[in-house]
Amino acid sequence: MSPLGMFGPRGGHKRLFAELVRFHDLDRKTKLLLKEVVQKLNIQRPAEIFVDPTHLTRALNSPDFAGSVDDLQALYKNWFGG
Numbered sequence: 001m002s003p004l005g006m007f008g009p010r011g012g013h014k015r016l017f018a019e020l021v022r023f024h025d026l027d028r029k030t031k032l033l034l035k036e037v038v039q040k041l042n043i044q045r046p047a048e049i050f051v052d053p054t055h056l057t058r059a060l061n062s063p064d065f066a067g068s069v070d071d072l073q074a075l076y077k078n079w080f081g082g
């Protein structure tokens with residue numbers, strides 16, 4: 001069986017998200033911001049935020065994250081360029 005298991009990542013999507021946070025060495029503030037984005041945008045597979053730029057784009061366009069635009073733009077640029 002693959003490391004992702006038969007029906008998703010071994011340990012679940014939340015564990016994969018946590019592992020990616022550690023891999024990217026994100027600080028607590030960024031981790032909490034990403035968790036808030038996942039929750040408010042109802043992202044079903046949280047780890048997708050690391051590989052799918054549309055999630056950060058949606059957050060950048062949401063009034064819910066108006067106070068976090070600089071942080072979200074920095075993440076977008078670091079992960080996806082532009």
